[in-house]
Amino acid sequence: MPVATPTRRAALPVVDAHAPNGAPVDHAAAAARFTADEPRTDWHDGALWFVREKRDRQAASLPEWEQLRELASQIKEHTLSHLDEYLIRFEERATANGIRVHWARDATEHNRVVHGILTAAGSRRLVKSKSMLTEECRLNSYLAERDIDVIDSDLGERIVQLRGEPPSHIVLPAIHLKKEEVGETFHTHLGTERGLADPQALTAAARAHLREHLLAGDAALTGVNFAVAETGGFVVCTNEGNADLAAALAPVHIASMGIEKLIPRAEDLGVFTRLLTRSATGQPVTVYTSHFHGPRRGQEMHLVLVDNGRSVQLGREGFWRSLKCIRCAACINTCPVYRRSGGHSYGSTIPGPIGSVLTPGMDLKRYGALPFASTLCGSCAAVCPVKIDLDAQLYRWRQLVADAGHAGVSKAAAMKTTGWLLARPRLFRAAGAFGRLALRVLPARARRLAAGPWGRARDLPPAPAQSFHAWYAARERAGGAAGRGEGPGA
Amino acid sequence: MSDDVQPGAARTAILRAVRAARPAPVARPDVGAAVRRFAERRDGAPDDSALLAQFVAAARAGGSAVVEGTRADVPRLVAAAVPVARRVVSQVAGVVGLVPMPDMPHGLADAELFVCEAVFGVAENGAVWLPLSRLGERAAVFIAAHVAVVLDRRAIVSDMHAAYVRTDVAAEPFGAFFAGPSKTADIEQSLVVGAHGPKEFTVVLVGDG
Secondary structure, eight states: OOOOOSSSOOOOOOOOSSOOOGGGOHHHHHHHHHHHHHHHHHHHHHHHHHHHHHHHHHHHTTTTTHHHHHHHHHHHHHTTTTTTHHHHHHHHHHHHHEEEEEEEEEHHHHHHHHHHHHHTOOOEEEOOOHHHHHHHTTTTHHHHHOOHHHHHHHHHHHHHHHHHOOOSSSTTTTOOOOHHHHHHHHHHOOOTTTTTOOHHHHHHHHHHHHHHHHHHHHHEEOOEEEEEETTTTEEESSSSSSHHHHHHHEEEEEEEEEGGGEEEEHHHHHHHHHHHHHHHHOOOOOSSSEEEEEEOOOOOOEEEEETTTTHHOOOHTTGGGGGGGOOOHHHHHOOOOHHHOGGGOOOOOOHHHHHHHHHHHOOOOTTTTGGGSSSOOOHHHHHHOOOHHHHHHHHHHHHHHTTTOSOOOOHHHHHHHHHHHHHOOHHHHHHHHHHHHHHHHOOOOOOOOOOOGGGOOOOOOOOOOOHHHHHHHHHHHTTTTTTTOOOOOO | OOOOOOOTTTHHHHHHHHHHHSSOOOOOOOOHHHHHHHHHHSSSOOOOOHHHHHHHHHHHHTEEEEEEGGGGHHHHHHHHHHHOOEEEOOOOOTSOOOSSSOGGGGGGTTTEEEEEEOSSTTTTTTTEEHHHHHHTTTTTHHSSSSSEEEEEEEEEEEHHHHHHHHHOOTTTHHHHEESSEEEETTTTTOOOSSSSSSSEEEEEEEEEE
């Protein structure tokens, strides 16, 4: 539906977080573009590792950390296994609290519901705080086409919004940017001095700019960290205070949540508030942990429950536990692939390990590369505060991607050849002998070429003197002196 | 995307899909029992002075200023903590607010200082619990440049488990844990205090001492 040309809105580019035209995401190619700038890659890697280390210090400071993770995992699994009952209970209690509950099967329906609420209230200026769900639904562009001003009020989200980019991280939306780039963006859009790159000064400029928008907003949209079935309320955790300020000023407050954000009782919040921020940023708690159990006097409060593929994931035996996610990003911060490829290389709203298990189910052909954007090192599963078996799920997706024929021609061929070779021991031993010879006689450059993409950034190891098979056979003949510990080494 | 927009169609469809997709039932863990075991693993319950010391250290680590005195000292302590404030909004008896609470929260936009009472503090993270009844208006505590909260030094709980036992979060339409001034690290991971909310947060600990 065409709309009148907007008169007031700053012309912001419309962001599409996804690959154009649904083309398959080529993570490796996008990562190669990112790593082409080596100093920047190192900086990005270090910035995220710094956050991961802060998380480690916080986790180590609580003797009951592992028990908390187990509790959180069980609470979430229990809730998901009774989700329909909890949704009904939540709706009933929230309605009794004066919150109007809406349901949306998919992204379009969510956007339509939000637009309907805004239209009915006569709201034209929506102040939005951080919500990955609205990124997933691409709400901003939907509303922009309908002449609604959308202002992202989280500092990181505002920076990427002004630049016409999607967030590259779910907690630190602008983690991929250097302060000089933020300075340029603010110079262009907020009129700050050219060359200003001091985070303190840039934040002050953003505060003044966003304060005007916060005061002028006639509707606020927030995400939801936790919704409590027994009390019919929801909790929003922020450090900046933007979500609260927007919601406390605007005559309309809309909260958008995925149906998996439910927990049964208020006492469960004790478990999750202790885990969330420690895992996310290494703080003991967010600056603001706000509990909403009804609108302000004279305010409308709406809550939209969104499915958008979650019920399908719930029905996938090997994958439903991914819905336990509380969006802390600990798995993203620790991932050796994410840290060196950047969030945009995943081409999905949620990047990193959790994105790579949540997104493929949306479109296996398009996101088939994501489960392969991993070393399967298991670090993600080790830090996950709700104990999602991320590494196992990544591995499972790989099987499904390959079975569906989306693994790529060269990968499929290589796997097929390897399988064929491994099934033929004699041939395999001959190939091994040939390989050891090649490693010894070929020049380094040829060796690397022979190793294919794997050899691009690696030197091959020196060839061992004999194969394990030969060493073992010789050892058996010599009487198999146990514990000699002399391997087949180089 | 189905085009049927009957009220309730989405609800029915989602609930039906969820019910069909439910994994095998998982039992609800006994959170209360688990929390009691955490406490048993420590060397007994910390006494009040240990809790208070932990609270003060955590609050300061989070960027809050902490000052101590008696009830009678509150006006003087607040004035000393935020000496520049003239446009003061106060919810605390004895602290004179020159600006009455406006009908619309937007009227608070230029408030320099907001003063209110906290119900209790949390030792493990230095947060204080402020429900709507203590705030008067939700926006006040987010919009003022400086915030000072008055907290009874004996009203400290050990951790977030105890916090949710101590208060019924659903008793009022709004309530929040506050753990210092607003912050962001969105630009190159540099910590900047004073993002959108208050730039300074002062906890005034009072007791009969």
